[in-house]
Amino acid sequence: MNSRTLAVVLAVVVLLFTASCGSDGRTADSQPRSGSGQAAPSTAQEHDIGAPGRRDTDVDQISTFALDVDTASYGYARQALKEGRLPEKDRVRPEEFVNFFRQDYREPEGDGFAVHMDGARTPGNGTALLRVGLRTRQAQAQARRPANLTFVVDVSGSMGDVGRLDLVREALHKLIEQLGPGDQISIVAFSDEAEVVLSMTPATEKEVLNAAVERLVARASTNLEAGMTTGYAEAAKAFRSVATNRVILLSDGLANTGDTSWQGILDQVEEAAGKQITLLCVGVGRDYGDQLMEQLADNGDGAAVYVSSVDDARKVFVEQLAATLDLRARDAKAQVVFNPSTVESYHLIGYENRQIATEDFRDDSKDGGEIGPGHSVTALYEVRLREGASGQLATTTVRWQDPDTRAPGEVTRSLESADLAASLWREPSPRFQVDVVAAAFAEHLRTGEPPAGIGAEDLAEHATRLADSTEDAEVAELADLITRASSLR
Numbered sequence: 001m002n003s004r005t006l007a008v009v010l011a012v013v014v015l016l017f018t019a020s021c022g023s024d025g026r027t028a029d030s031q032p033r034s035g036s037g038q039a040a041p042s043t044a045q046e047h048d049i050g051a052p053g054r055r056d057t058d059v060d061q062i063s064t065f066a067l068d069v070d071t072a073s074y075g076y077a078r079q080a081l082k083e084g085r086l087p088e089k090d091r092v093r094p095e096e097f098v099n100f101f102r103q104d105y106r107e108p109e110g111d112g113f114a115v116h117m118d119g120a121r122t123p124g125n126g127t128a129l130l131r132v133g134l135r136t137r138q139a140q141a142q143a144r145r146p147a148n149l150t151f152v153v154d155v156s157g158s159m160g161d162v163g164r165l166d167l168v169r170e171a172l173h174k175l176i177e178q179l180g181p182g183d184q185i186s187i188v189a190f191s192d193e194a195e196v197v198l199s200m201t202p203a204t205e206k207e208v209l210n211a212a213v214e215r216l217v218a219r220a221s222t223n224l225e226a227g228m229t230t231g232y233a234e235a236a237k238a239f240r241s242v243a244t245n246r247v248i249l250l251s252d253g254l255a256n257t258g259d260t261s262w263q264g265i266l267d268q269v270e271e272a273a274g275k276q277i278t279l280l281c282v283g284v285g286r287d288y289g290d291q292l293m294e295q296l297a298d299n300g301d302g303a304a305v306y307v308s309s310v311d312d313a314r315k316v317f318v319e320q321l322a323a324t325l326d327l328r329a330r331d332a333k334a335q336v337v338f339n340p341s342t343v344e345s346y347h348l349i350g351y352e353n354r355q356i357a358t359e360d361f362r363d364d365s366k367d368g369g370e371i372g373p374g375h376s377v378t379a380l381y382e383v384r385l386r387e388g389a390s391g392q393l394a395t396t397t398v399r400w401q402d403p404d405t406r407a408p409g410e411v412t413r414s415l416e417s418a419d420l421a422a423s424l425w426r427e428p429s430p431r432f433q434v435d436v437v438a439a440a441f442a443e444h445l446r447t448g449e450p451p452a453g454i455g456a457e458d459l460a461e462h463a464t465r466l467a468d469s470t471e472d473a474e475v476a477e478l479a480d481l482i483t484r485a486s487s488l489r
Contacts, residue, residue: 053347055346057340062338063381064334065334065348066332066355066369067371068351069375070305072305073093073294074096074306076091078477079306081485089447091291094443102472103133103376104431108135111329112329112400113332114134115132115133115396120422122453122454126387127452128383129382129424130381131378132378136372139322144322146244147182147244148183148240148246149247150247151186152248154227154250156218156220159252164284167313169213175318177206178321186199186234190223190227192219193223194229222257224255228265228268231247239276245278246278252285252287252288253288262295265296279297280297281302282306301331323375329402329403332399333361334396335397335398337395339394342386343393347381349380364408380436392414433466434475441478441482464476
């Protein structure tokens with residue numbers, strides 16, 4: 001038995017032992033739960049070689065994570081930089097930076113996912129960046145299923161800051177104007193207590209709805225528990241099996257009254273999600289409870305976005321209306337299996353709090369991500385290639401459940417070493433390069449250690465070049481944010 005074979009055998013023995021005992025001697029059934037209610041990542045995913053999060057394929061060939069379409073982290077960081085300050089490092093999530101930007105992935109023919117894989121070799125010796133891109137089929141707003149929407153609006157004292165509640169009212173007015181005859185709306189406001197401002201009302205009664213929005217005024221403290229309890233009660237009372245039933249929370253996420261430990265609120269949201277009442281968290285405000293809003297979205301089978309302007313509100317509630325309100329897939333997960341003959345190690349950039357155990361991939365009782373029509377999801381991996389090796393690099397499988405029948409579906413795609421672009425900044429598509437710049441920018445902000453050693457001084461130049469080639473105002477804004485961040489360090 002040669003040394004490499006012996007190492008693999010020993011690694012398997014270690015994995016079998018840790019799977020049955022856990023790292024602290026407990027059995028596998030007593031493993032702690034993550035904040036989102038999912039099982040904590042398997043012990044196999046804790047073997048690093050070098051950089052944090054890097055996995056040796058001789059030990060762990062499989063990367064599994066729940067899909068995520070949140071973009072709140074980028075929205076908040078953008079606002080902070082425009083105000084002349086760096087975002088807090090723990091609020092920077094690279095996957096939300098990447099998923100903020102538009103993609104050009106092809107759509108699937110059916111209601112599942114199209115899987116796209118590509119990659120490019122990087123300036124670092126023997127490394128490459130691989131991209132997994134997923135997309136659902138788009139739907140016209142008028143073709144979506146009807147929606148039962150319960151707005152839960154924070155009217156606490158902190159929401160009285162200049163422009164904050166005004167922005168919430170503007171966002172609601174914009175959404176109301178987009179809704180159709182089959183839609184219904186109820187509004188719950190909360191401060192130290194919660195009240196039903198408007199019970200479930202047809203969207204055709206726009207004057208009534210808009211008048212109710214105008215009655216929202218800032219009051220006292222923030223009892224988020226009361227707001228969510230009342231909001232979900234209203235949603236359950238008007239539940240329609242043929243409709244999308246969604247609670248939309250608009251808040252700065254700064255709970256200071258009621259159950260502020262979060263767990264009771266998270267449990268309630270998770271229970272409602274099991275009854276097909278999903279959640280959209282819309283964050284506002286300079287002082288923003290990012291962690292709570294993200295966990296609420298994860299437990300509530302929903303998404304978290306951050307709005308700081310009327311343009312942001314228009315994007316969420318007008319341009320992306322169908323994707324915001326409807327669903328294409330429930331409990332969607334991705335699993336990437338790396339070939340140890342060609343890949344020495346890999347590192348998934350971001351998604352730390354969305355990783356799930358390998359064995360939970362096909363366990364449909366385990367929570368995944370909820371994806372709307374026309375949504376794109378992107379994951380980037382930094383990989384170290386084995387010298388001189390060629391052939392298949394990795395295979396990606398996506399699994400999801402039909403939002404109505406819960407029937408599972410799967411689709412798979414592979415990437416070969418011959419498919420890698422030879423030069424990161426010359427050959428790949430502009431959208432691939434934008435993803436790399438966004439991820440590298442996030443890593444500079446939170447760790448100072450970008451993937452593949454991409455220097456901060458080069459990012460603004462690449463972003464400016466890509467803004468010209470894509471004619472995308474959001475990419476131009478990214479270039480400006482990178483420059484702002486450099487001046488603040």
